[in-house]
Amino acid sequence: VISCGQVVAELSSCLDDRVAADLRREIEAHLAKCAACTAVYDSTRRTLTIVTESRTIELPEVISGRIVAGIMSRVRKRAAASPR
Numbered sequence: 879v880i881s882c883g884q885v886v887a888e889l890s891s892c893l894d895d896r897v898a899a900d901l902r903r904e905i906e907a908h909l910a911k912c913a914a915c916t917a918v919y920d921s922t923r924r925t926l927t928i929v930t931e932s933r934t935i936e937l938p939e940v941i942s943g944r945i946v947a948g949i950m951s952r953v954r955k956r957a958a959a960s961p962r
């Protein structure tokens with residue numbers, strides 16, 4: 879079982895299809911149970927698609943990581959503001 883931190887750390891690799899099949903399965907299983915990570919995954923995928931479509935260049939991993947970190951901090955703040 880992998881943690882939210884690990885999922886977020888692997889998200890950009892996962893979206894670029896650069897993760898091993900078994901790790902990808904673990905991430906998908908986690909996403910199915912975790913709303914916060916699903917939100918990050920969807921936002922990241924959308925963000926990366928927009929950037930990719932407008933530039934049609936490969937994203938440097940540093941930028942992807944920064945986008946993920948920004949989204950994740952926003953999700954964390956929202957999750958803290960409205961606990962279930």
Ligand SMILES: [Zn+2]
Binds near residue numbers: 881882885912
């Ligand atoms: Zn999670």
